[in-house]
Amino acid sequence: MTDLLRILAVAVPAIPALAALCCLMPGARARADRVLVATGIAGGLAGLACGTWALARGGDAVEGGWYVIDAPAGLFTLVIAGVAGISCILSPQYLARATRSGVGAEAARRYYATAMLGFWAVLAAVPLCGNLGLGWLLLEATTAASALLVAFSGGRSALEAGWKYLILTSCGLAVALLGIVLLVVSGTTTGSGIGSLDFASLRDAGPAGGDLAAAAAVLIVVGMASKAGWAPVHNWLPDAHSEAPPPVSAVLSAALLPTVALQVWRTVEALSPTVGQGLFRHLLGGIGLASLAVAVPFLWRPMAWKRFLAYSSLEHMGVIAIGIAMQNDLAAAGVCIHVAGHAAAKALGFWAATPLLRYQPSAGRRPPRGLLRLDPTLAVSVIVSAGALSGLPPSPLFASELLVIAGAVRADAVAFAAVTAVLLALGFIGIIHVLIEAVPGRVADRRPRGPGAIRLLRGACVAALAAMGVVAALAFTVPDAAVALTLLGGG
Amino acid sequence: MSSGVVWLCVILGLGTGVVRRRSAAVALMALQSLLIGLAALGLGSGEGHAEPLAGVALVAKAVLVAGLLGYAVSRTRQPRPIGDDAAPVLNGLVMVGAVAAAIALIPDAGGASRTAMHGGLALLAIGIVMAAMRRPTLFQLMGLLTIENGVAIVALGGERGLPAVVELGVIFDLAIVVAVAVTFQSRILGAFGTTDAEAMRGLRD
Incomplete structure (x- = not known):
């Protein structure tokens, strides 16, 4: 049964990722709409099934080299699938009246669908990631796709919001990356390779690293705070959420921000014995x-x-x-x-x-x-x-x-x-x-x-x-x- | 990494932060990134390190990013330089102050190269000041790149570095973010008639 859960966990990000690739292919104007709705249903159902199953297993987590399918991952997978799935289903209604400067209607729909589904695919993988380094990479990857979506309308306000979001969250994540590097440098991580940054490995490392590990932990939390929209590094949040298309705002606010908080939470839990x-x-x-x-x-x-x-x-x-x-x-x-x-x-x-x-x-x-x-x-x-x-x-x-x-x-x-x-x-x-x-x-x-x-x-x-x-x-x-x-x- | 290379990178970072011309800043930025990549290539593989691989990727990133930034400069030429930017001396002073604060606040790394740690923190501080104070949007992007170069220097200076998958992933992610940011440049110019961040102040409460 755990193999089936693993397959389902792979399907959760894979379905929107494949759909995003479909949208890149040239086709009729209606194809992007159909892909958005179909993926909203299929991806949403896969996420709901995976999330419910992981929650029902309670403390019996399925762990692999870099992934973890535990109850919190189940909760966040449910949240992301529900919000992103319905947002995709509602997107054609937004696109029917949306105008975007510079490109035609068909290109705008394909652009929107590709970015939205790519954003969903990367975001869906974050809660299932049991590794601090890979989690950071996934969060950074959400930035590019979501910044394009924030600026989708091409208006002055949307461009201002998109640019602010791109630069502020990227700078914040760069600070968090420095924290991860300092964690490695301080000797808090054990072993080598990607496994050294697994949350389980960090938890087992025990009290090591001293002041440098504490500084690293502060940099990770403060850096990720900019992506989670926490004050005082929240300046992008009101602008991006108000200027993005409404279905995108829903995913940004209801799914992305809490998912970043989950990464912070896992980091806090893993590093508490150390710092x-x-x-x-x-x-x-x-x-x-x-x-x-x-x-x-x-x-x-x-x-x-x-x-x-x-x-x-x-x-x-x-x-x-x-x-x-x-x-x-x-x-x-x-x-x-x-x-x-x-x-x-x-x-x-x-x-x-x-x-x-x-x-x-x-x-x-x-x-x-x-x-x-x-x-x-x-x-x-x-x-x-x-x-x-x-x-x-x-x-x-x-x-x-x-x-x-x-x-x-x-x-x-x-x-x-x-x-x-x-x-x-x-x-x-x-x-x-x-x-x-x-x-x-x-x-x-x-x-x-x-x-x-x-x-x-x-x-x-x-x-x-x-x-x-x-x-x-x-x-x-x-x-x-x-x-x-x-x-x-x-x- | 040798101390000379680290401090040369810091000087190049300061130069990027204070020059007025975007093309000059792009050249300094490219040189800094290239130096870090070449320095990584010159290091041997240690425990958990993948310097030669990371070095190749860092050199490739330096070339790619320089190309993208150069493309952005050529696509967003403006009739006159963005005016009323803070004086270079003031920018430089703020950056030096931020460098001193960053080095004082972060404790010494036991196992890491002290010079690499200080150099990396210096670039982090310079990058943050550049992103916050410089008005041309391309300089804000170069602030982000300066921070990332600082992180690379700290990673290369330690006895153990980031896992290879993460190092390569960081470079890939950064390239994507820079490509997206470059597409924003021409759209911002088209919408605002300038790439001056001061023009983008419509969203206020």
Whole structure:
């Protein structure tokens, strides 16, 4: 049976990779659309099967030379497959109205499909990678494809956002690479070859390397923080998420950012015996609080829907950083639930942006208004997304934030927990205010004909609600589950 | 790596960071990358090292990156140089300050060559300052390349280096990122009429 799981794990990145190659071949305009939808279904189902199976195996991980199929890999594979799969299925609706300067419609569709599927293929491999060096290579590889997607429209704002994203995240990852080199140089790694950077090998290395290993760990976390969108190296995040096509924004926010956090988490777990838990607690805790503190004031300001969601991503990545920092079962469970719940809620918010920007183009620059009169499905999607992101019960994010705060209290970081709770409460008020402004009211915008995007959004909304329902129902079993314990060195 | 090569690379990095002309900066950058590749070729294989292989790849990368940067310069010629950039002396001073801070903050490596470590950190600091302070977007890209060269120097200076797969993967990834960044250059010029990063300030809250 494990061989079948291995084959499935190979298929998860291979399906979008092969589909990306198909898109490179010259063909009719409709081919890119069909490939996107077919890959969204096939790749999504393969990821859901692989992720569910890995989660069901609990602490019984399948490990190889450089890969690991454990419960956390299963959770993140599920998240990536769900978000990227549905984003690909929704992409033709975006492309139907999208304009891109400089190239024709067919070339633009092929360009989009190739970059999107290539991005998905590389991203899908990251959670399955059990090696720090290869994980770094995969994260760097996501940058090139996703930067092209951020700048897809070719407008000034999109180019500015794409360039900023490319340079800032690449520089951050270069700093993380220096950290990996210092880890090798400090003697923390044992043996030679690619296996020396396996997370399992790093964990078994024990206390070695001294101050240089600690400096290496700081450089790795700070460098990867720029890719995870954590403050204070988050400047690219609001721009890239607001300027990218909505399906791409969904993958960036709901799948890419947490996957980078998983790499940081595995690194923290592997290096804690070497450099001590205290260093990571202070570093990631500070990063998490800074992210929350930076994000909350922007959640209070009226701004365009996608930009608002981008600042919400900063807030939620802050919660994830705090959860990782605490390194106990409650906080770890909180992070796992948060990743799943945030993915469903945030992706739904970005998926709703495609019909929203079509029906109410001014929402690209200003807060949306009168959504209920504009379209009930759109209004429900926005209410579900923003309501869940605010942490309003029964959102799974309510349970996850509670668990992260409880984890901080258990870790004797009471002041930390108090500040986190206050910032989350302020964020909650800001998001609810946005909802109150966006849903009721009259609008001048007219609903165009051809509501295909709304039909698809209705399906996506049902899928997101179902995912959040399952996560909320299972939330209180997670603290004892392998998905949380594995990332604490147990399981 | 010999101390002379390491410090020559640092001087070339400083030069790249302070010159005004993009073509001159590309030439200095290419020379720096080539020196590191040739130095790697001259090293023997150690435990976990793959210097000759990495050396060939680094030389190939230097040639490829220089070609791509040269192509970007030729495709994005502008009627006049981007003005109001910080004075070369100020850029140089900030870079020297950043170099001193980086060397002071990172502890000495027991097993690594002290010179390689300091040289690598110096290039890291120069690269970060270049990416943050220089206005022409091509200089921001060269800041990233300078950081990567610094990482290569530290890796080559240690008793054990990165596994060969990772070393080659880093070079491949970097080449892809540079190729994407070069495609951005002409699109930025087309949209903004300049490759001055100061023009790209439309996204603010």
